[in-house]
Amino acid sequence: MTDPQQLVDDLLDFIRTKIPLARAMDLRLHHYSRDMLALAAPLAPNVNDKGCAFGGSLASLMTLAGWALVELRLQERGEDCDVFVGGSTVRYLEPVWSDFQAQAQPAQDADWNTFFGTLDTLGKARIEVFCMVPGNERRAAATLQARFVAKRRA
Amino acid sequence: MTDPQQLVDDLLDFIRTKIPLARAMDLRLHHYSRDMLALAAPLAPNVNDKGCAFGGSLASLMTLAGWALVELRLQERGEDCDVFVGGSTVRYLEPVWSDFQAQAQPAQDADWNTFFGTLDTLGKARIEVFCMVPGNERRAAATLQARFVAKRRA
Numbered sequence: 001m002t003d004p005q006q007l008v009d010d011l012l013d014f015i016r017t018k019i020p021l022a023r024a025m026d027l028r029l030h031h032y033s034r035d036m037l038a039l040a041a042p043l044a045p046n047v048n049d050k051g052c053a054f055g056g057s058l059a060s061l062m063t064l065a066g067w068a069l070v071e072l073r074l075q076e077r078g079e080d081c082d083v084f085v086g087g088s089t090v091r092y093l094e095p096v097w098s099d100f101q102a103q104a105q106p107a108q109d110a111d112w113n114t115f116f117g118t119l120d121t122l123g124k125a126r127i128e129v130f131c132m133v134p135g136n137e138r139r140a141a142a143t144l145q146a147r148f149v150a151k152r153r154a
Numbered sequence: 155m156t157d158p159q160q161l162v163d164d165l166l167d168f169i170r171t172k173i174p175l176a177r178a179m180d181l182r183l184h185h186y187s188r189d190m191l192a193l194a195a196p197l198a199p200n201v202n203d204k205g206c207a208f209g210g211s212l213a214s215l216m217t218l219a220g221w222a223l224v225e226l227r228l229q230e231r232g233e234d235c236d237v238f239v240g241g242s243t244v245r246y247l248e249p250v251w252s253d254f255q256a257q258a259q260p261a262q263d264a265d266w267n268t269f270f271g272t273l274d275t276l277g278k279a280r281i282e283v284f285c286m287v288p289g290n291e292r293r294a295a296a297t298l299q300a301r302f303v304a305k306r307r308a
Contacts, residue, residue, distance in 0.1 A: 018203035021211055024178035049172035055239045056214025057175055063210055084246070085209045091241040 007075050008032045011068055022064060025057055030101045037069040040101040053096035053133075055142075062131035062144035063088065065104035069129060070148045073112060079119070081150040086126065088146035096133060096141045104131040107145055115150075123152040161229050162186045165222055176218060179211055184255045191223040194255040207250035207287075209296075216285035216298040217242065219258035223283060224302045227266060233273070235304040240280065242300035250287060250295045258285040261299055269304075277306045 012029045015022045026045050030038035039061055046057035063085055071083050106112065107128035118125035126149045135141030166183045169176045180199050184192035193215055200211035217239055225237050260266065261282035272279035280303045289295030 014203065018201075019208055020199050020201065021175070021178060021208055024175060024199075045174050045178075047172075047174065049168065050236065050238075054173055054175055054214075056210065056217055059213050059217070059242075059244075060208075060210025063213070082204065084204075084249075087243070087245045088213075089241070089243050090213075092239055095238075 002076070004032070004072070004076060007072055008037075008068075011071060011075070015064065015068065019064075021060065025060065027061060027064065031103075032072070036103060036105045037065055037072065038101050038103040039065045039068070040099065042099045043097070046100075050095070051097070053100055055090075055092055058092065058096065058100070058102070058133055058142045059088075059090050059144060061100070061102040062090070062104070062133065062142065063146060065102040066129035066131050066144070066146050066148060069104040069106075070127060070150060074150055077116065079150070080153050081119075082153060083148055083150045086147040086149050088144050090142065090144045092142050094135050094139070094141045096135065100133050100141070102131055102133050104129050106130070119150060119152065125150055156230070158186070158226070158230060161226055162191075162222075165225060165229070169218065169222065173218075175214065179214065181215060181218065185257075186226070190257060190259045191219055191226065192255050192257040193219045193222070194253065196253045197251070200254075204249070205251070207254055209246055212246065212250065212254070212256070212287055212296045213242075213244050213298060215254070215256040216244070216258070216287065216296065217300060219256040220283035220285050220298070220300050220302060223258040223260075224281060224304060228304055231270065233304070234307050235273075236307060237302055237304045240301040240303050242298050244296065244298045246296050248289050248293070248295045250289065254287050254295070256285055256287050258283050260284070273304060273306065279304055
């Protein structure tokens, strides 16, 4: 049984090594538990012309948090899959003026059992993930709902 | 009357100077005409762990192309506005294995006259923009539809 903390540390190293833009964003792990993964990023490399967080950085951090959550749940089950994002809906609700984080968790209707069951049957499955960047007074500053597809490697 | 080519060159300089992630993506102007703006980016700084373009880079380039199109149309009209993205829907349709571009144009129902009319009346207006990353055989590799909001500066 692989240690979940080791898996998440390795995955973050992998992301920073393999995705130059993730490195440019200077993203870090903020938190990981069974059903929630949060990544953090400093404002400075992710700023826009107005001095707040660039929308592309917010969307990228949320997408990566969602991707990492799905990847980790698969790795914990011993799966060897390619995981990719199929589509997403992003809402930018308020500007972000400081360092920020993106929290990913399964969407309301998503179910890991169904996801793993479909993967066992078809070798391919999809799951919806909901991500948000917390803003002031616990409101979301940005949200993303994304569909991720996992495909067993041949 | 300001030269449109000068405006677009200045805007691209502005983007690369003010948004570190745009510089990290190494984005360039590919084409600008009255109703279409295309930005280009090389694969290398925008690659993911699979060797194709990172979804965050595709979405960011499309968002910036849309933002720049709205910004330019406003500047050509002599407007001084803050322009920001309110939300978007992204579809990732096929992997992108080479340098890529993002083309932005007004969405099917969008109308500049309505947009400028609302801006004159309310000092604030929104417009939908459709963006795509061309893939193989003229199919889209990724699309984004985004809502941009322009607000006259006080």
